[in-house]
Amino acid sequence: MALALEDVTLKAGRATLLKDVSFAVEPGRLVAVLGPNGAGKSTALSVLAGDLKPQSGRVVIDGRDMATVAKSELARVRAVVGQHAAMSFPLTAYEVVALGAHPFAGPERDDIVEESMAAMDVLHLAGRDYPTLSGGERQRIQIARALVQLRPAAKDGARRYLLMDEPTAHLDLKHKILALECARAFADAGGGVLCILHDLGLAQEFSDEIVLLKAGAVFSDGASGNTLTGETISALFEIPVWRSKSLLATL
Numbered sequence: 001m002a003l004a005l006e007d008v009t010l011k012a013g014r015a016t017l018l019k020d021v022s023f024a025v026e027p028g029r030l031v032a033v034l035g036p037n038g039a040g041k042s043t044a045l046s047v048l049a050g051d052l053k054p055q056s057g058r059v060v061i062d063g064r065d066m067a068t069v070a071k072s073e074l075a076r077v078r079a080v081v082g083q084h085a086a087m088s089f090p091l092t093a094y095e096v097v098a099l100g101a102h103p104f105a106g107p108e109r110d111d112i113v114e115e116s117m118a119a120m121d122v123l124h125l126a127g128r129d130y131p132t133l134s135g136g137e138r139q140r141i142q143i144a145r146a147l148v149q150l151r152p153a154a155k156d157g158a159r160r161y162l163l164m165d166e167p168t169a170h171l172d173l174k175h176k177i178l179a180l181e182c183a184r185a186f187a188d189a190g191g192g193v194l195c196i197l198h199d200l201g202l203a204q205e206f207s208d209e210i211v212l213l214k215a216g217a218v219f220s221d222g223a224s225g226n227t228l229t230g231e232t233i234s235a236l237f238e239i240p241v242w243r244s245k246s247l248l249a250t251l
């Protein structure tokens with residue numbers, strides 16, 4: 001059981017954005033995806049989410065080809081926290097989080113929404129107009145919404161997958177840690193998490209596995225403790241080995 005890319009190649013016009021990319025997000029695991037700007041991380045996440053269709057290869061969710069899974073079913077088992085949390089609808093923060101909760105009704109829904117908002121430290125923002133929130137506040141609301149969306153699957157014992165594109169990008173240190181603790185708790189409770197990160201230290205600290213992407217291909221993939229070496233980081237980001245080694249020594 002897993003959410004996996006199998007030999008995925010994706011092109012846009014003449015550009016090849018992903019070349020034979022394979023990796024899997026297994027239940028109970030947090031996979032961090034790292035790599036230079038433009039490496040294909042967000043593209044890979046969108047393919048895994050079922051939002052972009054590859055020209056070759058396939059996405060497999062718990063043994064089924066994703067192309068055969070209805071969008072409505074997909075919405076119950078995977079949630080996406082995107083890179084840009086902009087939303088121009090005149091909704092309150094509470095209403096945005098509750099968008100994830102449409103299968104619930106009544107007091108149960110309120111409890112689940114409030115619990116997820118508390119987990120992301122945004123309960124005090126519940127009545128605020130979403131468009132007036134700061135970037136980091138919006139990001140935390142989006143994570144709370146995704147957690148709400150996946151709650152029914154958790155209760156049914158179904159597999160579920162949380163896909164996050166740079167969820168910590170706009171967050172202060174306390175909330176970066178909180179967001180990754182929530183993602184970690186989600187994995188520890190049996191969900192699978194994919195998290196695109198630029199921070200090597202946070203990736204090392206919170207993930208089980210690290211996938212390194214470069215130029216649309218998997219550069220390296222392995223257990224978090226073994227993947228980030230001075231030589232690998234140097235080659236991945238095209239920086240001197242002495243620099244990557246001194247950076248890694250600070251992690």
Ligand SMILES: Nc1ncnc2c1ncn2[C@@H]1O[C@H](COP(=O)(O)OP(=O)(O)OP(=O)(O)O)[C@@H](O)[C@H]1O
Nearest residue numbers: 012013015017035036037038039040041042043044
């Ligand atoms: N529709 C498209 N047509 C052509 N090129 C595209 C298209 N969409 C994305 N790209 C290019 O594909 C590459 C991969 O983009 P992607 O957003 O996946 O990178 P990323 O690894 O997430 O980068 P970042 O760290 O900057 O967020 C980039 O060079 C981007 O410019």
